[in-house]
Amino acid sequence: MTQSDFFRLDSVSKRFGVVQALDRVSIAFRPGELLALVGENGAGKSTMMRILEGVFQPDSGTVHGDGAPIAFAEPRDSQRAGIRIIHQEPEIVPNLTVAENIFVGEMPRLAGLFLDWRTLEDRTNAVLADFGMQRDMSPRQLCSTLGPAQRQMVEIMRAVRAGGRLIAFDEPTSSLTDDEARRLFAVIRGLRAEGASIVYISHRLNEIIDFADRIVVLRDGRLVDDSPAAGATEPGIAKLMVGRDVADLFTRESKAAQDVVLKVDRLTTDKVKDVSLTVRKGEVLGIAGLMGAGRSELAKGIFGFDRRRSGSVSMNGVAVAPDSPQAAIIAGIGFAPEDRKYEALLLFRSILDNAALCVTDRTGRFGFFSRRRAMDIVAPLAAKMSIKAPSLDEEVSKLSGGNQQKVVLARWLARQPMLLILDEPTRGIDIGAKSEIYRLIGELAANGIGVILISSEMPELIGLADRILVMADGRVTAELTRPDIDEAAILRHAMPQSPSSLGDRVQ
Numbered sequence: 001m002t003q004s005d006f007f008r009l010d011s012v013s014k015r016f017g018v019v020q021a022l023d024r025v026s027i028a029f030r031p032g033e034l035l036a037l038v039g040e041n042g043a044g045k046s047t048m049m050r051i052l053e054g055v056f057q058p059d060s061g062t063v064h065g066d067g068a069p070i071a072f073a074e075p076r077d078s079q080r081a082g083i084r085i086i087h088q089e090p091e092i093v094p095n096l097t098v099a100e101n102i103f104v105g106e107m108p109r110l111a112g113l114f115l116d117w118r119t120l121e122d123r124t125n126a127v128l129a130d131f132g133m134q135r136d137m138s139p140r141q142l143c144s145t146l147g148p149a150q151r152q153m154v155e156i157m158r159a160v161r162a163g164g165r166l167i168a169f170d171e172p173t174s175s176l177t178d179d180e181a182r183r184l185f186a187v188i189r190g191l192r193a194e195g196a197s198i199v200y201i202s203h204r205l206n207e208i209i210d211f212a213d214r215i216v217v218l219r220d221g222r223l224v225d226d227s228p229a230a231g232a233t234e235p236g237i238a239k240l241m242v243g244r245d246v247a248d249l250f251t252r253e254s255k256a257a258q259d260v261v262l263k264v265d266r267l268t269t270d271k272v273k274d275v276s277l278t279v280r281k282g283e284v285l286g287i288a289g290l291m292g293a294g295r296s297e298l299a300k301g302i303f304g305f306d307r308r309r310s311g312s313v314s315m316n317g318v319a320v321a322p323d324s325p326q327a328a329i330i331a332g333i334g335f336a337p338e339d340r341k342y343e344a345l346l347l348f349r350s351i352l353d354n355a356a357l358c359v360t361d362r363t364g365r366f367g368f369f370s371r372r373r374a375m376d377i378v379a380p381l382a383a384k385m386s387i388k389a390p391s392l393d394e395e396v397s398k399l400s401g402g403n404q405q406k407v408v409l410a411r412w413l414a415r416q417p418m419l420l421i422l423d424e425p426t427r428g429i430d431i432g433a434k435s436e437i438y439r440l441i442g443e444l445a446a447n448g449i450g451v452i453l454i455s456s457e458m459p460e461l462i463g464l465a466d467r468i469l470v471m472a473d474g475r476v477t478a479e480l481t482r483p484d485i486d487e488a489a490i491l492r493h494a495m496p497q498s499p500s501s502l503g504d505r506v507q
Contacts, residue, residue, distance in 0.1 A: 006031055006165050006197045007052070007083070012061035014047050017390075021047040023221045024061065029166050034188070034198040036212035036229065038205070040241055040430040041400030042388060043218040045201055049168055053085045054078035082165030088174060088201075088401070088428060089341065092154050094144035098137050099124040102158045127157050132183045148175040148339050149291075153184075160187060167191060168199035173207065174428035177291035185211065203430050205234040219243055238431050254445075254466045256283035260316075261450040262333075262419050264302060267311035271297035273474040274311070279419060279450040284441060286465030287454040288490045294474035295454045296338055299421045302452075303335040304328045315418065329358060334412030336405070338423040338454075344408045347397040351389055352378055354396050355410040381410040386436060402433030409440065419450040426460065438464060458487045470494050 007029045014022040022044045029035060039045050050056040051063065054072030062069045065081055072078045092101045099120045100107065108116040108123075117140075124139035137150055146154065152175050159167065169188070173181040188211075192198050202208055208215060209232050217225040217240040225240050262279040272294050279285045287295045300306040302313055308322040321327040328335070337343040346354055356363050356374040363374040375392065382392060385406045389399060396407055405425060412420055422441070426434045441464055444451055455461050461468055462485055470478040470493040478493035 006066070007081075008064040009048070009051070010062045010064060012048075012051060012058045012063070014044075014051065014056060014059050020221050022051075022058075025218070025221070025223045026061075027216055027223065027226065029197045029199065031165070031195045031197050032192055033213045034192050034200055034211060036208040036215045037199055037201045037218070038203070038208060038215065038237060038241060039218035040432045041402045042220075043241070043430075044221040045218055046170070047221075048218075049085050049087075049170065049199075049201075052078060052083055052166070052168070079162075079164075082163075084159045084162060084164035084167045086156055086159045086167070086169050086172060088171035092143050092151055092158075094142070096143060097139060098128075098141050098143060098146075098154055099139035101143055101154050102127055102161060104158065127161050131157055131187065133157070133180075148342075149177060149180060152176060153180060156184065156187075160191065164196065166197040166199065168201065170201045171203065171428050172200075173202065173204065203428065203434075205237050205431070208232075208237070209234065217241060241430070242432050254283075256445070256466050257281040257448065262302075262452075263312075263314045263317075265312045265314075267298070267301050267313065268309045269297060269301040269306045270309070271306070271474050272301050275301075275471075275474075275476050276311075277469060277476070279452060281418075281448045281450055282445045283467070284445050284451045284453055284465050286461040286468035287452060287471060288458075288461055288468050289471035289494050291456070293471040293494065295471055296423050297474070298471065299335060299337070299423050299452065299454060302328070303333060303421060305335075329415065332418035334358075334415055334417035334420040336408045336412065336420070336422050336425060338427065340404055340408055345396050345404060348395060350393045351382065351387065351396060351399075351407055352392040354407050355381065355392075355414060358411055358415045377414050378410065381413050382406075385410055385413075385440070400429075400433075402429035405429060405433070405437065409437070417449065419452070420444060421452045421454070423454040424456065425453070426455070426457070458490065461490070462487065 009025055009027045011024045011026050012022055013024055025044065025048065037045055047056065051058055054075045054077050063072070064070065070081065102124055103120060108119040110116045121139045125134060128134040128137065131153065133153055137146060143151060143154060152172065156172060172184060176184065188198055200208070200212060209229060212229040215225070215227055215229050215232055215237065216223065217237065219241060257280055259281045260278050261281050264275060264277045267275045275298055277285070287298065289295050297306060301308060304323050304325045304327060313320045315331040315333065318331065320331045341347060352374055355378040359377060362377060363370055365373065378392060387403050387406045387410065389403065396404060399407070425437055441451055441453065453461065453465055468480045468485055468490065469476050470480065470490055472494055480489055
């Protein structure tokens with residue numbers, strides 16, 4: 001422990017059953033420094049944060065604070081010591097307002113009894129202004145009405161407002177727009193300049209290299225590197241994370257057929273305007289655009305989640321009934337939405353229950369669920385996709401983000417779709433899980449399945465897609481084909497345009 005360390009983990013270990021989550025890990029957290037903590041899902045990052053937070057106690061080793069051993073019996077002890085952990089999944093109360101969530105436990109009272117709403121609103125508006133969020137939400141707005149990015153910002157604002165000597169951000173930009181991320185980076189730089197110790201956990205390696213002072217890499221619960229960020233490269237960090245050279249992630253060779261599997265003709269919903277497109281068998285069609293462009297809404301319109309105001313959707317020449325996900329599933333469409341926790345998974349049910357959700361016609365026997373039949377379908381898929389869990393009875397809420405996404409994909413593979421819509425399939429997951437999902441997309445296309453890939457990551461779209469449709473303001477503004485696909489072209493067409501400037505409808 002040096003004089004400049006706020007906190008330090010000294011040879012800390014933690015085991016859960018047969019899993020060694022942390023193995024003699026020692027890390028110092030210093031004032032005015034941004035430490036990037038990276039590693040694959042399951043590397044031990046979350047366990048370390050939970051120990052700092054006072055949720056878990058180490059099996060061995062010591063936590064030091066200001067040069068002396070300290071012990072956190074509960075999260076309140078950690079907070080009193082000045083530690084704040086901002087988790088990737090917002091821990092906010094949906095049926096409370098933005099103001100109540102930001103100032104939970106510290107709300108002003110009149111005569112010690114009644115909530116002083118005027119003071120609370122003034123304080124909340126000041127916080128919103130500091131983060132540039134006053135146009136995105138209001139103090140009295142219920143958090144149940146917020147989107148994923150807005151919920152994440154409420155969590156961040158609550159923790160930062162409360163202050164702390166050590167503040168840890170776990171995948172803070174995974175659901176934020178570029179503008180929101182820039183605002184967050186400015187706040188973090190300000191906290192660092194004020195002397196706070198910042199821990200930044202992210203799978204976005206370019207973000208880390210540009211932003212961090214020091215990079216710590218965990219692999220399988222062990223510390224494998226602790227070095228200054230200067231001179232670090234994405235391939236070098238990735239190799240440390242996975243323990244091997246990361247091969248080219250985008251190796252698929254296009255074998256798209258001419259047969260059209262999906263045809264969308266002039267689809268219009270509340271958020272999508274007059275969109276037409278086709279997807280061919282074995283083709284990966286990318287959908288690009290800035291946040292709010294209508295990409296997710298297009299997917300929901302095709303799948304029947306959002307009400308279709310006009311236009312048509314057909315599979316293999318057969319019309320798909322509007323506003324009916326069930327009709328879409330029967331027609332051969334699968335959909336993995338962006339917000340997997342809220343829109344795709346039954347978090348407190350098992351892997352088996354979740355993966356078998358869309359094949360009840362094959363898992364029933366005499367009107368009752370047959371576990372054996374479900375296992376026969378799901379077990380080979382779970383093995384194929386390397387879902388890491390003690391058993392298929394593991395509760396999905398206990399899985400990492402990457403494994404949760406694999407469960408969603410296993411559900412649709414069990415259904416054997418002809419078209420699969422993937423909305424931000426690699427958001428918030430590590431490089432190893434990403435490579436597995438990229439490989440799966442390649443296999444699906446090679447087997448003749450059409451894929452619609454919606455992604456905010458340019459390398460992902462450019463590397464995987466055969467064609468890319470660019471959207472802005474709910475409309476398709478361009479169709480890009482190889483060799484004309486590049487980041488500059490995508491960004492140029494992604495900027496909002498007036499309706500009169502839009503080109504011909506894309507087929």
